[in-house]
Amino acid sequence: MLFVVAAASCASRPATTEIVAPGETDRATTSDRHARYRADVAAISQAFDVALRLPPVEAAVVLFPNRRAFERGLVEIGYTEPLARTASAFDAIGGARAVLVNAQVVDSYNRERRVRLLAHELVHTMQYRFGGGTRGASEQWLREGFAEWVACRVAAHLRLGSFDSLKEDVLAPLGQLPIGTAPVPLQDISTFAQWAEAQRRAPALYAHAFLGAELLVQQHGVPAVVRYFESFKTTKDRHRAFVEAFGLELRAFEKVLAIRWHQTVGRLRIR
Numbered sequence: 001m002l003f004v005v006a007a008a009s010c011a012s013r014p015a016t017t018e019i020v021a022p023g024e025t026d027r028a029t030t031s032d033r034h035a036r037y038r039a040d041v042a043a044i045s046q047a048f049d050v051a052l053r054l055p056p057v058e059a060a061v062v063l064f065p066n067r068r069a070f071e072r073g074l075v076e077i078g079y080t081e082p083l084a085r086t087a088s089a090f091d092a093i094g095g096a097r098a099v100l101v102n103a104q105v106v107d108s109y110n111r112e113r114r115v116r117l118l119a120h121e122l123v124h125t126m127q128y129r130f131g132g133g134t135r136g137a138s139e140q141w142l143r144e145g146f147a148e149w150v151a152c153r154v155a156a157h158l159r160l161g162s163f164d165s166l167k168e169d170v171l172a173p174l175g176q177l178p179i180g181t182a183p184v185p186l187q188d189i190s191t192f193a194q195w196a197e198a199q200r201r202a203p204a205l206y207a208h209a210f211l212g213a214e215l216l217v218q219q220h221g222v223p224a225v226v227r228y229f230e231s232f233k234t235t236k237d238r239h240r241a242f243v244e245a246f247g248l249e250l251r252a253f254e255k256v257l258a259i260r261w262h263q264t265v266g267r268l269r270i271r
Helices: 027-052 067-076 081-087 111-130 140-157 163-176 192-198 205-220 222-233 238-246 250-269
Strands: 003-010 013-020 058-064 092-094 098-102
Touching: 027 058, 027 111, 027 140, 058 067, 058 111, 067 081, 067 098, 081 192, 092 111, 098 111, 111 140, 111 222, 140 163, 140 192, 140 205, 140 222, 163 205, 163 250, 205 222, 205 238, 205 250, 222 238, 238 250
Parallel strands: 058 098
Antiparallel strands: 003 013, 003 058, 092 098
């Protein structure tokens, strides 16, 4: 059994939500659950517009009852069985038209954590839209880092925590790294498959991606990041797209990012 919460927002009006729940038997339980998700998605949709001036979002949130069902759902939408098995370790995944959620895990989250997760994944649906409806060749680390940065901004806008405290939560794993640990090369986390595999050996991967996305936003602004994702409507050349959006080669940016990585690791280790 699965439950679907469909959400749509428009810059000129509040977000609207509707629920489709095939096979529901416990109306009270599912109603309470859906009310929480509806409220969260509506708030996130409004925050995208008000706080960040991001385009309208149209997506569905699909709740699977456990990891096994989640994995089957990924296979049904086109994942290979090995990739679906690996990816099902995530709590949720944002695709072109829907956010797929392992509800067995996410239902236990407090609101701040749930909102951040849903906002993160809804940004992924937006990234598909920017690229013309497909994943394209955009850098997976930037997809993840930007989604994480936006999620923190959304949660802060909704007064679920200060941006600085939310950011520190994302970056906290960096403070646990052994001295001298180097960041994963960006070329090794460019695709979704690479990213999913890297999760097994790089516990600070989201912190790394967050730092990269934040650096680009600080240097060039959110519109430049949006233009980067939009460029994949017409190109598959990820290196050229990066240069055109941000004005420097990916390798040159990686050197600048490495400096911020080591500065951040040092700051967190001495706290």
